[in-house]
């Protein structure tokens with residue numbers, strides 16, 4: 051997830067999804083989750099730039115709005131506090147980008163965003179969610195562990211400075 055070049059991620063696109071969007075809004079601990087709109091971009095980019103060494107650009111987020119397989123969910127209370135971008139490819143949800151404003155971290159917003167992705171993946175009949183995370187990203191690895199993800203592989207030297215990407219997966223059960 052969030053490789054140095056977005057094209058690496060985008061090139062993995064193999065199939066589209068069909069079907070209507072899931073319900074547009076939900077609440078969790080005073081946080082409202084809604085789909086990204088163009089009006090949200092300045093706030094999203096401000097978080098993106100302080101969260102990643104190689105932030106996504108405005109045009110990259112705008113491309114996501116035009117992709118049928120993509121959905122970006124933003125979390126807000128009074129202000130926009132975080133977001134998650136996911137794709138659904140065949141029966142797999144790929145989480146491409148998650149970030150929370152530094153001042154709002156450790157308040158459960160990241161967990162709420164990932165839980166919403168899991169809820170949507172289950173509702174759409176996905177078998178699993180997958181993502182990549184830097185080996186050294188302690189916060190993100192803790193978040194994903196707490197949300198049921200387990201390590202299933204490694205991409206050696208995937209990120210800048212030769213840092214490994216860990217491939218994490220959360221397998222969904224359908225009753």
Ligand SMILES: CC(C)(COP(=O)(O)OP(=O)(O)OC[C@H]1O[C@@H](n2cnc3c(N)ncnc32)[C@H](O)[C@@H]1OP(=O)(O)O)[C@@H](O)C(=O)NCCC(=O)NCCS
Nearest residue numbers: 101148149150155156157158159160161183189190192193
């Ligand atoms: C990773 C990130 C999204 C987590 O968001 P968050 O809103 O702070 O996460 P939450 O408050 O929901 O935390 C959920 C759990 O994740 C783990 N966690 C979160 N931050 C952690 C940290 N700094 N150290 C260790 N564990 C952490 C904890 O288990 C936590 O539960 P707890 O608070 O009850 O202990 C946030 O730190 C961030 O935006 N980081 C920069 C961008 C980034 O690295 N994105 C992920 C790319 S793969």
